[in-house]
Amino acid sequence: MARKRITPGNIRLTEVAKLAGVSPITASRFFRNPEALSINKRARVESAARELGYVPNLAARALASQRTEVIGVLIPSLTNNVFADVLRGIYDALDGSRYSIQLANTRYSILQEERLLRLFLAQKPAGLIVTGINQTADSRVIMEAVDCPIVQIMEIGPAPIDMMIGFSHFDASKAAISHLLDQGCRRIGFLGARMDPRVQRRLDGYRSAMTEAALFDPRLIVTTALPTSVTLGGTLFADLLAQAPDIDAVFCVNDDLALGTLFECKRRHMVVPDQIAIVGFNDLEFTSSSVPTLSSVRTNRYEMGRNAAAMVIETLEGRRPAGPVVDLGFSVMKRQSSARRR
Amino acid sequence: MARKRITPGNIRLTEVAKLAGVSPITASRFFRNPEALSINKRARVESAARELGYVPNLAARALASQRTEVIGVLIPSLTNNVFADVLRGIYDALDGSRYSIQLANTRYSILQEERLLRLFLAQKPAGLIVTGINQTADSRVIMEAVDCPIVQIMEIGPAPIDMMIGFSHFDASKAAISHLLDQGCRRIGFLGARMDPRVQRRLDGYRSAMTEAALFDPRLIVTTALPTSVTLGGTLFADLLAQAPDIDAVFCVNDDLALGTLFECKRRHMVVPDQIAIVGFNDLEFTSSSVPTLSSVRTNRYEMGRNAAAMVIETLEGRRPAGPVVDLGFSVMKRQSSARRR
């Protein structure tokens, strides 16, 4: 016959209930829905829990209730500081709440994303935050079938799975090009690395703006699948100069590339912005302190993370956010690197 | 009388066992210790699990086994790209393993760290990775009492709680100053932001090197508790110049400050390195592509994260790592910003 398992000295809900003089179920309710208790018992349970230093066993809770208090977050990269900002927003929003984060790295692969999604959903997360709007068809199907709030972040588009928060990369890119056109630039190059879906849409925006201005020329575009870096910015800019020596401006899909381009210009003694105007993307902190300061497209990454997490929590608490799709917009920060005197 | 709860259509271990024609307990063993099964049953359980698409319920597992497969990670900041690299290493090491990460942000507060530690330990994590060697006395006590592998990362010191991986910030800083002294610099400034314990030890290293060279002067030191940034680097450098106009070099506790200093020099038309030599810390990617390239102290952050996670896993699997303390070292990357012609 099985012997009784050695029970460790952990404080269980039963102990708290006994000390408070209530049934375990009442004590349980105190933690999930305190308003359901009379003021009297509420205070008794609270002081008993505090006295014993009770910490609920989340595994038991998850098993019994068939759900967890974990919000799954799927992002494509940990290195990219863009996501660091988003994550900070998410963690800040969840700070002090009952929810915690389970983070997974899709490494820019939607197949990997689908695999991780299945893994997450099997554990019945309280909510889900996923990056972008390009999921596999299967991913979409399983996400739509699942009964938990889901927020797609980083960009907006038609047909959200559930909720969505981001901005239009197409419009943002187009606005950056418009600004360069306003400055009198005509031969505007495009530098892109790690061509993920959002960067692709920035390229689409560039192409649209240039075509509308009747200035489109495929030789002005240099892209690579390599992960982005400052050094790569210099390399790509050199490539661009080689295939289109007459450029008068460059739009970089992120600020690292822009900084690399700026350094490469310095190395070649090309004067920014007089000979080459530069506009970056993301508006990282350094853009406003480089020499010359770098124009960039400001995006609200921290707010994106913060709001995404808040939207999940609100939905879980029954206060469904007003609109399922939130456009956080962007703004073109016009600085020295694109200030052409005409 | 309580009615039977509606059981959802989830595949349980029982179903797998039934299909495989074995007892549930045997099926359970397959997932935890496949070698204990005969080859025959092993194959039967495996194919049954695959056929049904079985995914284990982690909550039930955790509840029954009194332990989880979660490794808790406590870091002081999500924004700091130093930790992004460490995290990437940790996630990479755990990729494909049964373990997952629970991340928490201490915001550079050891009290917050202690609170999070209690929260983590109540859930019986498989292991723990904590930042630095400056924990509260209570934190140390509870960590020493806990029966799971613990790795302190980012720096090394005496008396590890369990294991330790990092490098000496004191030595690294001292080596950077030695290099500047070798270059003939005499009035070497120190720029520090967010004076966390590791940055403090870099200051100690600076002080030690300067004192040994009989060149120490408190006016050469500018520090602030503000979080670091490129812009702040420019500001601090300006402050330093104001209180010690005769400096011939600056050691910055990180590369962001160094880049900000470089930009500020450019703004003031001070030639780097001829008038001012600059050395940063961390060797971020951009240091090798700025103009001039920035000297910096390379630290092995990715390896630190990767090894820390590997050490936890090895310990869990009974293969205790050889030494409990691993010194990953550092190297002074000598580049243009500190190359003085004498």
Added chain:
DNA sequence: CAACCTCTTGGTAGCGCTGTCAATATCGGT
């Protein structure tokens, strides 16, 4: 005063898995 409601509390069973033994099968040695 009965009928009815709302608020609060409790009893019972079970979530899906694994720790602890016990039982059986297998094998080599004497």
Added chain:
DNA sequence: ACCGATATTGACAGCGCTACCAAGAGGTTG
């Protein structure tokens, strides 16, 4: 052929909590 040792498998109960239902307390209404 018998014994003990080793591999393999199974039975049972229980991990700590909550879903579900029921029931008592207190108030309101016609």
